[in-house]
Amino acid sequence: MGDSEKGKGSYLDSLLNLDSLRKSLIRQEDTIIFSLIERSKYPINSPLYNDTGPGDLSSSLLEFFIKESEGLQAKVGRYASPEENAFFPNNLPSSLLDPPNHAPVLHPPAAAVNINEKILNLYLRTLLPLISVEGDDGNYAVTAASDLQCLQTLSRRIHLGKFVAEVKFRDAPEDYIPAIRAKDREALMKLLTFQKVEEKIIKRVEKKAMIFGQEVELDENDNKGKCKVDPCVVSRLYGEWVIPLTKFVEVEYLLRRLD
Amino acid sequence: MGDSEKGKGSYLDSLLNLDSLRKSLIRQEDTIIFSLIERSKYPINSPLYNDTGPGDLSSSLLEFFIKESEGLQAKVGRYASPEENAFFPNNLPSSLLDPPNHAPVLHPPAAAVNINEKILNLYLRTLLPLISVEGDDGNYAVTAASDLQCLQTLSRRIHLGKFVAEVKFRDAPEDYIPAIRAKDREALMKLLTFQKVEEKIIKRVEKKAMIFGQEVELDENDNKGKCKVDPCVVSRLYGEWVIPLTKFVEVEYLLRRLD
Numbered sequence: 104m105g106d107s108e109k110g111k112g113s114y115l116d117s118l119l120n121l122d123s124l125r126k127s128l129i130r131q132e133d134t135i136i137f138s139l140i141e142r143s144k145y146p147i148n149s150p151l152y153n154d155t156g157p158g159d160l161s162s163s164l165l166e167f168f169i170k171e172s173e174g175l176q177a178k179v180g181r182y183a184s185p186e187e188n189a190f191f192p193n194n195l196p197s198s199l200l201d202p203p204n205h206a207p208v209l210h211p212p213a214a215a216v217n218i219n220e221k222i223l224n225l226y227l228r229t230l231l232p233l234i235s236v237e238g239d240d241g242n243y244a245v246t247a248a249s250d251l252q253c254l255q256t257l258s259r260r261i262h263l264g265k266f267v268a269e270v271k272f273r274d275a276p277e278d279y280i281p282a283i284r285a286k287d288r289e290a291l292m293k294l295l296t297f298q299k300v301e302e303k304i305i306k307r308v309e310k311k312a313m314i315f316g317q318e319v320e321l322d323e324n325d326n327k328g329k330c331k332v333d334p335c336v337v338s339r340l341y342g343e344w345v346i347p348l349t350k351f352v353e354v355e356y357l358l359r360r361l362d
Numbered sequence: 363m364g365d366s367e368k369g370k371g372s373y374l375d376s377l378l379n380l381d382s383l384r385k386s387l388i389r390q391e392d393t394i395i396f397s398l399i400e401r402s403k404y405p406i407n408s409p410l411y412n413d414t415g416p417g418d419l420s421s422s423l424l425e426f427f428i429k430e431s432e433g434l435q436a437k438v439g440r441y442a443s444p445e446e447n448a449f450f451p452n453n454l455p456s457s458l459l460d461p462p463n464h465a466p467v468l469h470p471p472a473a474a475v476n477i478n479e480k481i482l483n484l485y486l487r488t489l490l491p492l493i494s495v496e497g498d499d500g501n502y503a504v505t506a507a508s509d510l511q512c513l514q515t516l517s518r519r520i521h522l523g524k525f526v527a528e529v530k531f532r533d534a535p536e537d538y539i540p541a542i543r544a545k546d547r548e549a550l551m552k553l554l555t556f557q558k559v560e561e562k563i564i565k566r567v568e569k570k571a572m573i574f575g576q577e578v579e580l581d582e583n584d585n586k587g588k589c590k591v592d593p594c595v596v597s598r599l600y601g602e603w604v605i606p607l608t609k610f611v612e613v614e615y616l617l618r619r620l621d
Contacts, residue, residue, distance in 0.1 A: 114499040130403065133578075133590075137396040144389065158458045164438060167458075171434045179427055181503030199417045199426075203500065240373035241462065244440030252511075303580060311578045319392075319570045321562060331392075 115185070115208045118266045119273070131260045132308050136315050138253045139234050140331045145246045146238030152227060168247040169254070185209050188262050190219045190254065209265055213359035216265060216352055222258050225344055226250075233336045260345060264352030271295070272360055283361055291354045305342045312337035374444070374467045377525045378532070390519045391567050395574050397512045398493050399590045404505045405497030411486060427506040428513070444468050447521050449478045449513065468524055472618035475524060475611055481517050484603055492595045520604060523611030530554070531619055542620055550613045564601045571596035
């Protein structure tokens with residue numbers, strides 16, 4: 104195994120260490136907020152989401168763009184990483200790169216949990232109208248690229264729940280095995296819920312949205328209070344969707360952990 | 363002309379208004395800094411840049427990724443916008459969308475100025491080693507997507523010089539025509555240089571890099587001073603490259619303005 108292979112292996116191993124996993128989740132808050140701020144630059148641009156796109160397209164222009172982008176990203180190896188889950192996972196082309204030669208870090212029968220359909224619906228129906236204004240400026244390509252960025256970044260964060268679940272399971276299998284055997288979702292959800300930690304996350308992302316979304320001027324006193332994305336939308340996003348969906352992924356993963 | 367066409371036309375017209383153009387340039391500072399902070403999450407990942415990629419690829423994996431991404435983005439109309447310039451503009455597929463029906467906002471013979479080759483070289487050889495650490499974590503697909511984001515965002519900012527030049531030319535053609543006729547680059551550069559404005563931009567982007575790159579903690583006093591991308595790298599990027607290259611684009615545009 105060369106240095107390069109070691110680098111890749113140790114990166115994945117780090118995701119099974121609670122401290123690095125926590126750092127990664129916190130770092131991804133910044134990424135998510137940056138991507139929402141960027142999407143808010145453009146109006147809704149609704150022709151991108153019409154059921155039938157232009158010309159012969161049988162899907163919306165956005166769906167076409169996501170599928171084709173995922174196809175290209177599959178070729179450069181994106182979905183060889185257990186962190187990544189495609190929105191349209193069927194018929195993805197194979198990677199040009201050699202398959203990674205590290206042992207799987209997640210339990211294989213559970214690794215396939217994918218709730219991207221939920222995430223896509225939530226994004227289009229609920230989140231998008233909260234972060235972008237009405238209107239159509241014709242910038243569909245950059246808007247679609249920005250949507251994809253938001254979606255992939257939310258999906259990565261939420262599906263990291265698989266790693267969280269794996270780490271917690273390895274740490275105390277005896278706590279989880281009875282609930283898994285009984286298929287007791289409620290008991291699992293209870294084991295995975297830490298109210299105080301969740302409240303801290305929600306407060307932190309609100310603060311981040313305030314800091315990263317401000318208009319920065321050289322004069323200290325200018326533009327205080329203006330934010331590109333409403334910080335309350337970001338705290339609501341985490342409180343109502345990101346955290347619950349991450350825990351949903353954790354439960355789905357654990358339910359398959361003994362298969 | 364429907365409401366939608368009016369929206370698109372007025373968006374482009376806004377780029378010929380000095381005040382909206384200035385706002386767009388300032389807003390793009392945030393976008394550039396966000397993209398650099400995101401790229402700094404990954405190590406260099408040098409196999410992405412090897413002259414010959416994996417398998418039968420005759421180019422680097424990054425070049426393959428950029429070309430294919432640009433092909434897809436061309437299909438959803440990216441390069442129909444006068445703000446956008448491809449890194450590999452030859453043989454791009456045509457757009458699925460109807461061509462925009464607004465009058466060209468830039469002077470057509472000058473609109474083709476494209477210095478993306480310079481930008482790509484600068485990014486790979488100089489900027490990348492300043493924002494990412496040595497190493498290889500195997501995350502090539504997300505790294506390539508992040509590189510593309512940085513490149514497109516820098517390219518858009520620098521090529522907005524065409525709009526800046528057009529606005530300045532329309533505002534006072536009599537100032538520019540003699541220098542354009544004499545092909546006097548130096549005189550044009552002098553007309554386009556405002557030292558005080560440039561210094562303000564450089565200070566502002568440094569401040570933005572400090573604010574957007576900080577580790578945000580709920581406790582006010584934590585982690586002050588740590589930044590994800592060195593603010594001096596961002597001020598240097600603007601002072602040595604972004605501003606001079608934007609002015610280079612302005613001069614190239616003006617030299618073709620009477621063709």
